[in-house]
Amino acid sequence: MELFLNSSSPYARMVRIMVLEKGLAEAVTLRWCDPWSDDPALLEANPAARIPALIADDGTALGESLLIAFYLEGLGHGQPLIPASRLSEVLHLAGLGQGLMDAAFNTVIARKHQGSEADASVLGQRRKRAITRLLDQLELEPELDVPQATTALTLADISVAVALDYLAFRLPEVSWAKDRPRLEAWHRRITSTENVKTTAFQ
Ligand SMILES: N[C@@H](CCC(=O)N[C@@H](CS)C(=O)NCC(=O)O)C(=O)O
Structure with missing residues (x-):
């Protein structure tokens, strides 16, 4: 492949x-x-x-x-990315992660092509509010505290952790970890795993 x-x-x-x-x-x-x-x-x-x-x-x-x-x-081996026993929970969190990733990425691209006024536009303001709401929702997610039976990552872990890393990488002024201690602790745990560490943004 x-x-x-x-x-x-x-x-x-x-x-x-x-x-x-x-x-x-x-x-x-x-x-x-x-x-x-x-x-x-x-x-x-x-x-x-x-x-x-x-x-x-x-x-x-x-x-x-x-x-x-x-x-x-459907290929390869190892633990499932989307375990059937946690299907709705994993898809729910992955949806939040994808929403965060989309809002952050589109903010970066809009700035790149339209300059700083992109942030003040109607769409820019909507993206900014979406980022805040998504982070606040993630901070409240009950799954963040649930100890996992395995160290294998799910689609949700990967999506949310990468979205948070992307925010820190491209939109550091968002300071996503400020006043979100549960999310910060969860992120620290996920980003200490080998495959997340070795693929860090450059
Ligand atoms: N929804 C797509 C988004 C992919 C995407 O936007 N990729 C960006 C890089 S982060 C890209 O290739 N952009 C080039 C373009 O839009 O022309 C996915 O989940 O794969």
Whole structure:
């Protein structure tokens, strides 16, 4: 398999962590690329010109991080990313993580293309409020305190931890950990695991 990625994409980092968690590192060749440069190989793999994109062994090209997660879940070994016994909880938290990632990423891209006035726009203000609400909701999530039976990461762990790391990486002024001690402690635990550490943003 081949995975198109770069070192700063939260969506690509999520998939990279999943590849490692599923013991598929040897089976996946990393194709480092710039999604903004219309790299012909990426465009062939994903006409949307977005990373991550995964080429399966049968040549089928997959886009969208969550669809790739679904595919990887059926391959490899190790603990499930989406355990059936915690299905609704994991999908609920992963939804919050994806919402946070989308709001943060779109804020960064809007600033890059429209300048600082992007933040003052109607959409910029909506994104800012969404980030605050999502962080406040995460701080209240009961699952944060539940000791897990295994150290294996779920889709929820990966999504939320990567979204928080992305906020610290690209929007440090948000100071997401301020006044959110439960979320900070949870994040510290998840980011001390090997596959999260080795894929840190650069
Ligand atoms: N919903 C997509 C989002 C992917 C995405 O936006 N990737 C960004 C990099 S973080 C990208 O490739 N952007 C290039 C573009 O939009 O042209 C997913 O979950 O995979």
